[in-house]
Amino acid sequence: MRRIKQLKIVGIILLILSVIFIFVGVFVPNFFNQKYDETNTIEYTATVSKVEEDLDGFKVYMKGYNSYILVEPDQLVSSDLSDLLLNISENDDIVFRVISESIIDSPYMDYFSVVALETTETEFITLESSTVILQKEILNAKIIGISVAILAFVGAVIVLGLAVKGKRKSKNG
Secondary structure, eight states: OHHHHHHHHHHHHHHHHHHHHHHHHHTHHHHSOOOOOTTSEEEEEEEEEEEEEETTEEEEEETTOSSEEEEOGGGSSOTTHHHHHHTOOTTOEEEEEEETTOOSSOTTOSEEOOSEEEOSSOEEEOHHHHHHHHHHHHHHHHHHHHHHHHHHHHHHHHHHHHHHHHHHHHHHO
């Protein structure tokens, strides 16, 4: 009898989790901004001190800032731009955009991400390319949330089915 109670509790918990993950997968991503534009980003201009490449991507250090811009290779409009990004010279000016809520010069942050980056000659990251990446990430979050919800629901059905089957056996036996 105790096993049946435990199965019921596990089944109910899995049902609740499936409802939560359906909510997360379907509704929560819709609350986030799904497009970057001039109204929800802030533009800055800075002078480059150096550009380095490491395992995380490209680090663009700027004069007058405590932190650097981290550019991941998949953010670039084209993979051909990697060499151009590395060849930005010291004292070249860059223009970049960050999400309005970003803090770009905090002593507690080593780096920050940008949603647009350009020099006078080249656009490395555009608002449009960043929007495409954002929308892919939102779609992935939806897929994961809904998948977990389906798995939790199937698990709940199986566990509750076992509980009902066990209860019937105990009545008949």
